[in-house]
Amino acid sequence: MPPLLAAENLTFRYPGAERDVLRGVDLSVGPGASLGLVGESGAGKSTILSLLLGLQRPTGGRILVDGAPLDLSRPASRLAYRRTVQTVFQDPYSSLDPRMRVGRSIAEPLRSLGIEPDARAREARVAELLADVGLPADAATRYPNAFSGGQRQRIAIARALAAEPRVLLADEPVSALDTSVRLQIIELLQRLARERSLSLLLVSHDLTIVAALCERMSVIESGRIVESGQTTDILTAPSDPYTQRLIAAVPRLPSA
Numbered sequence: 001m002p003p004l005l006a007a008e009n010l011t012f013r014y015p016g017a018e019r020d021v022l023r024g025v026d027l028s029v030g031p032g033a034s035l036g037l038v039g040e041s042g043a044g045k046s047t048i049l050s051l052l053l054g055l056q057r058p059t060g061g062r063i064l065v066d067g068a069p070l071d072l073s074r075p076a077s078r079l080a081y082r083r084t085v086q087t088v089f090q091d092p093y094s095s096l097d098p099r100m101r102v103g104r105s106i107a108e109p110l111r112s113l114g115i116e117p118d119a120r121a122r123e124a125r126v127a128e129l130l131a132d133v134g135l136p137a138d139a140a141t142r143y144p145n146a147f148s149g150g151q152r153q154r155i156a157i158a159r160a161l162a163a164e165p166r167v168l169l170a171d172e173p174v175s176a177l178d179t180s181v182r183l184q185i186i187e188l189l190q191r192l193a194r195e196r197s198l199s200l201l202l203v204s205h206d207l208t209i210v211a212a213l214c215e216r217m218s219v220i221e222s223g224r225i226v227e228s229g230q231t232t233d234i235l236t237a238p239s240d241p242y243t244q245r246l247i248a249a250v251p252r253l254p255s256a
């Protein structure tokens with residue numbers, strides 16, 4: 001079976017820039033599998049996500065979905081892809097519209113992607129999603145400012161799951177949160193990914209998060225993947241000097 005989502009030999013240069021910020025990046029995540037993409041600030045992680053989301057076009061290489069090249073040229077294929085791949089962003093303060101009630105935010109993908117035209121059915125679906133992420137049903141009628149950072153990230157996760165995607169791209173999903181709630185959100189993502197056989201591509205500069213959530217990981221340094229493999233293998237015996245330095249910088253790793 002081909003990987004659900006793959007990047008093959010991806011190269012990217014920002015318009016007008018002098019250098020490529022991605023150089024021959026290969027990545028893949030299988031159905032129901034989890035991949036952590038780790039690297040320091042500026043390594044190219046967000047750029048990879050924006051290419052995977054189709055927000056920018058690669059300068060070279062390609063993106064494959066179920067083994068076929070990603071084609072976003074037609075509205076129908078763009079819509080299908082948005083159903084397949086959803087995202088949770090780093091900052092739940094800016095990712096939720098402050099003027100929109102939480103229920104409407106969560107229901108938005110159901111409406112805009114044409115998944116559920118019936119408003120009543122959307123409301124019922126929102127109630128299920130809120131329960132799934134551990135929030136009370138009356139959260140739907142409130143505005144984001146009534147919630148803490150951790151609760152807002154639960155709302156963002158519910159919204160990402162509304163379209164029943166097959167892949168969740170999570171961009172530093174806990175790094176903007178208080179340390180005390182990070183673990184709760186990680187456990188939530190873990191449970192939801194397992195229950196829904198969701199593929200997870202997690203971008204993080206934090207090896208502890210990747211160690212907790214991802215069975216495989218890739219390490220990116222200056223736009224190049226320097227090491228890929230089973231997370232436990234890499235954490236116990238990193239072969240690349242850059243990975244060794246990243247690991248040495250973490251005081252205590254759960255599985256190392």
Ligand SMILES: Nc1ncnc2c1ncn2[C@@H]1O[C@H](COP(=O)(O)OP(=O)(O)OP(=O)(O)O)[C@@H](O)[C@H]1O
Nearest residue numbers: 014017021039040041042043044045046047048205
């Ligand atoms: N719009 C842009 N135009 C030109 N260069 C950019 C642009 N956005 C990012 N870059 C450059 O591309 C490189 C990769 O940046 P990117 O944001 O993908 O890294 P990152 O690993 O996600 O870092 P961070 O964790 O800080 O978000 C960096 O050198 C950055 O300066």
